Amino acid sequence: MPAEAGGRPDRVQAPFGRRLCEVIESRAAGGYRIFTLADQTGPPPAPGQFFMLAASPDWSGEGGRPYLPRAISHARVSEHVKGGLRLDFLIDEVGPGTSRLARMKPGDGCWVAGPFGGRFSLPKQLNSKAAGAILVGGGIGIAPMAVLRRELVDRGIPSRTLLGFRDQQHSGGIDELFGCEETRLAYEDGSSGHKGYVTDLLLQLLEGDDSGSAAVYSCGPPAMLEAVRQICLERGLPVELALESPMACGYGACFGCAVPKAEGGYMRLCIDGPVVRGDEIASAMAGEPAVG
Numbered sequence: 001m002p003a004e005a006g007g008r009p010d011r012v013q014a015p016f017g018r019r020l021c022e023v024i025e026s027r028a029a030g031g032y033r034i035f036t037l038a039d040q041t042g043p044p045p046a047p048g049q050f051f052m053l054a055a056s057p058d059w060s061g062e063g064g065r066p067y068l069p070r071a072i073s074h075a076r077v078s079e080h081v082k083g084g085l086r087l088d089f090l091i092d093e094v095g096p097g098t099s100r101l102a103r104m105k106p107g108d109g110c111w112v113a114g115p116f117g118g119r120f121s122l123p124k125q126l127n128s129k130a131a132g133a134i135l136v137g138g139g140i141g142i143a144p145m146a147v148l149r150r151e152l153v154d155r156g157i158p159s160r161t162l163l164g165f166r167d168q169q170h171s172g173g174i175d176e177l178f179g180c181e182e183t184r185l186a187y188e189d190g191s192s193g194h195k196g197y198v199t200d201l202l203l204q205l206l207e208g209d210d211s212g213s214a215a216v217y218s219c220g221p222p223a224m225l226e227a228v229r230q231i232c233l234e235r236g237l238p239v240e241l242a243l244e245s246p247m248a249c250g251y252g253a254c255f256g257c258a259v260p261k262a263e264g265g266y267m268r269l270c271i272d273g274p275v276v277r278g279d280e281i282a283s284a285m286a287g288e289p290a291v292g
């Protein structure tokens with residue numbers, strides 16, 4: 001199902017322009033929502049890639065917002081629904097765009113552009129000594145981790161998954177997206193699993209491990225990503241992070257998504273990311289979300 005892996009050069013290219021896809025399902029998933037689109041013409045996205053989505057009609061409601069499409073990672077991809085791909089998305093309603101997407105009903109339309117950006121590397125591409133992968137997801141950032149996890153399982157590559165949430169209202173989709181595969185959970189409020197941060201679980205795991213034999217992947221809030229980045233850099237562990245920044249186009253044209261590189265200068269996260277190596281960036285505390 002996933003595109004052939006081979007690091008970022010082998011990214012799946014987005015067709016030019018946007019296409020109208022039908023909403024097949026929309027359902028509550030804990031404090032989040034999962035909706036499903038039938039994509040009849042787009043190519044299969046790879047783990048780490050994302051789409052630009054806008055509900056149709058009535059995207060720009062009162063006051064003109066959200067106006068711009070919103071960057072959303074796919075949370076699962078499978079064949080075939082209505083002669084195309086079945087794409088699942090996990091949504092946290094934080095503003096007008098995500099709220100409008102969450103209100104879409106079966107039969108509605110959704111404008112889709114993408115898939116954009118580059119994919120996660122495979123563990124051996126990131127670390128030639130890697131025996132497996134450690135996946136660290138936080139909040140809505142569990143979506144790309146679920147896609148990567150599925151690809152690793154399909155390829156027979158061992159992985160361990162650590163997921164962290166603030167509380168039950170800010171979590172969801174774990175059972176549906178990760179199934180019965182083993183995951184370790186951390187909730188800051190202690191309502192389930194470990195009470196504290198998901199990075200506590202990462203530190204525990206690394207204490208019992210030969211650090212040199214792992215490749216680490218992470219997606220989540222900037223503070224969590226920066227903590228994961230520091231933990232890995234301190235131990236010389238290769239790590240890839242899926243970052244967020246304000247995105248208006250997805251094609252590399254607007255420069256809205258620029259983040260500083262460790263070596264100086266900037267990268268456009270929509271085409272040079274969103275997956276970046278931990279040592280490529282100065283910090284994972286990327287810019288504030290855009291208003292548009």
Ligand SMILES: Cc1cc2nc3c(=O)[nH]c(=O)nc-3n(C[C@H](O)[C@H](O)[C@H](O)COP(=O)(O)OP(=O)(O)OC[C@H]3O[C@@H](n4cnc5c(N)ncnc54)[C@H](O)[C@@H]3O)c2cc1C
Pocket residue numbers: 050066070071072073074089090091092093094095096097098099140143243244245246247274289290291292
């Ligand atoms: C590559 C990429 C992949 C993404 N994947 C997903 C995904 O799978 N699911 C998903 O729900 N979102 C995802 N996002 C985030 C989403 O695109 C942004 O949150 C977007 O700005 C939401 O639009 P909005 O109109 O709902 O809120 P906005 O009007 O943009 O923001 C409303 C308010 O919420 C705050 N806010 C914005 N984003 C967040 C956030 N992430 N967490 C907490 N507060 C926030 C803002 O500061 C503002 O105060 C992704 C972003 C990127 C760049």
Ligand code: FES
Pocket residue numbers: 246247248249250251252253254255256257258268269270271
């Ligand atoms: S979103 Fe426009 S350049 Fe990246």
